[in-house]
Amino acid sequence: MEFPTDLKYTKNDEWVQVEGNIATVGITDYAQDQLSDIIFMEVTAEIGEELDKDATVAEVESVKAAAFIYMPVSGVIVETNAELHDTPEMINADPYGAAWMFKFEIANPVELDDLLDATAYEKYCQEREH
Amino acid sequence: MAYIPHTEADRRAMLAAIGLERMDDLYDAIPQEVRFPDLNLPEPISEMEITREMLTLSEANLEVQHVPCFLGAGAYNHFIPSIIDHILQRNEFYTAYTPYQPEISQGTLQAIFEYQSLMCNLTGMEVSNASHYDGATALAEAVILALNQHRGKRHKVLLSPTIHPHYRQVVRTYTQGMGLTIAGDESLDISSAMFAEMLDEETALVAVQYPDFLGRIEEFSSLGEAASKTEALFCVVVNPLALGLLKPPSEFGADIVVGDGQPLGIPLSYGGPYVGIFTTRQQYVRKMSGRLVGETVDSRGQRGYVLTLTPREQHIRRDKATSNICTNQGLMALATAVYLSIAGKQGLREVAELCYHKAHYAAEKIDALDHYSLWHRGPYFHEFVVACPRPVAEINDQLLEYDILGGYDLGQVYPTLADHMLIAVTEVINKEEINDLVDVLEEVAHD
Numbered sequence: 304m305e306f307p308t309d310l311k312y313t314k315n316d317e318w319v320q321v322e323g324n325i326a327t328v329g330i331t332d333y334a335q336d337q338l339s340d341i342i343f344m345e346v347t348a349e350i351g352e353e354l355d356k357d358a359t360v361a362e363v364e365s366v367k368a369a370a371f372i373y374m375p376v377s378g379v380i381v382e383t384n385a386e387l388h389d390t391p392e393m394i395n396a397d398p399y400g401a402a403w404m405f406k407f408e409i410a411n412p413v414e415l416d417d418l419l420d421a422t423a424y425e426k427y428c429q430e431r432e433h
Numbered sequence: 434m435a436y437i438p439h440t441e442a443d444r445r446a447m448l449a450a451i452g453l454e455r456m457d458d459l460y461d462a463i464p465q466e467v468r469f470p471d472l473n474l475p476e477p478i479s480e481m482e483i484t485r486e487m488l489t490l491s492e493a494n495l496e497v498q499h500v501p502c503f504l505g506a507g508a509y510n511h512f513i514p515s516i517i518d519h520i521l522q523r524n525e526f527y528t529a530y531t532p533y534q535p536e537i538s539q540g541t542l543q544a545i546f547e548y549q550s551l552m553c554n555l556t557g558m559e560v561s562n563a564s565h566y567d568g569a570t571a572l573a574e575a576v577i578l579a580l581n582q583h584r585g586k587r588h589k590v591l592l593s594p595t596i597h598p599h600y601r602q603v604v605r606t607y608t609q610g611m612g613l614t615i616a617g618d619e620s621l622d623i624s625s626a627m628f629a630e631m632l633d634e635e636t637a638l639v640a641v642q643y644p645d646f647l648g649r650i651e652e653f654s655s656l657g658e659a660a661s662k663t664e665a666l667f668c669v670v671v672n673p674l675a676l677g678l679l680k681p682p683s684e685f686g687a688d689i690v691v692g693d694g695q696p697l698g699i700p701l702s703y704g705g706p707y708v709g710i711f712t713t714r715q716q717y718v719r720k721m722s723g724r725l726v727g728e729t730v731d732s733r734g735q736r737g738y739v740l741t742l743t744p745r746e747q748h749i750r751r752d753k754a755t756s757n758i759c760t761n762q763g764l765m766a767l768a769t770a771v772y773l774s775i776a777g778k779q780g781l782r783e784v785a786e787l788c789y790h791k792a793h794y795a796a797e798k799i800d801a802l803d804h805y806s807l808w809h810r811g812p813y814f815h816e817f818v819v820a821c822p823r824p825v826a827e828i829n830d831q832l833l834e835y836d837i838l839g840g841y842d843l844g845q846v847y848p849t850l851a852d853h854m855l856i857a858v859t860e861v862i863n864k865e866e867i868n869d870l871v872d873v874l875e876e877v878a879h880d
Binding site for chain 2: 343345362368369371
């Protein structure tokens, strides 16, 4: 299981990559492993939409479960990964790379402080393994 | 192995959790004296005696096999070829609905796949689910699909006043508490042209019926275009049999086509079970409720069938489900598939044409009577509205004395159509029976 150290994480199992005032979001290796084969992905938010932290942005469905992807912090959606809709299996294959889901402009950088770092997130995942 | 879900210990633990000692404590709210009322039943009788009694009771019914039936209004008496029952009653099919280990039942899956393919052919749409309970629930599910397509951001649904009144009631029941505005059916005067004006950015779905509840056939191309402009989904409720003759709704921009499959080989049966047809465009397939069977090849390259979309509401989407409908009407869907496959494209057209011509013959004869007139002058299929000189209920009582089942009393659902009868004529009615109806109508025109 990979937990890249250059990323930040949420307790909803999203990863966040911050570059300047733009954040890129996807779901973690742990999340794709838990969901198993992902067969559907749809970004439900629209570009230009202003969303609060924890607002629903996308939806994935695997052969086992459906899950929502939430805003890690508040911001404005600037780009979504349209290719993922047709190739949802990329989420399993390359969760931290090709399977990025959306980018947004960070509204309030202070909120980033609440996100987990790789070590804390890995510990959080281990706690859930029983 | 016996399937015993709860052990005595389980039960005790559950009772303890809610602070009760005995199971009987659960029924405390029910007064002791009504818990086991004296049912005052007669003494038991033998099978032979009960068969005779049930036969006597059933013979007290008036059956459509014995009297001409001019009553339609959503459920129609058509000829049902005997092969349908023979196939339905084969024990491979005549079991519970779709198995929980579906792929082991290839025959069941193939039957559903054939049903889906036939429904797509008939409606001109790209995908069909494995069916719903009936036409009314299928329409309600169309509303749910549209709301989800708009992600809950649109709260208005336009229903034509000439969609079956029961269907409109079911939509309201289904969606109560969801904060929707269901409009458009307040008055029969609201036309589809006015609907185009009523569409706005709040409208999730607009639905019409084709032919409508009053039998009329309307072309909905401009409404389809208007709906598309506001991105409202356009739903058409159909009589599938009429599609043997009419242009499919896909040709005038339908996004969802629903209807009741009863006219395709399913007996009236006192109102059910029937089967709900639900077809839509490929782009909405993931928002469609229910299940969908697909065709594939197995590891040896042989054709096989799978549940491509399972009832995900149950075991995948769970609390994120957008519909609670998981099941289908497998056996009734099979009946329609058998009906359509033995009728064929040409046979279906012939049945529809027979209905059409017989209905038009009857309508013209009735219109020529002194005290009766056709309410509507445009195109219609196999059902039409007649303005009557007396209350419809009284006329129907008198028709019954002549062993004729009269039409539907429209005053029950449309106040402005009091003393108007909706008459259906299907292929099973012959010319003599139509002439008899006309004669009796003339005779009973006055008290």
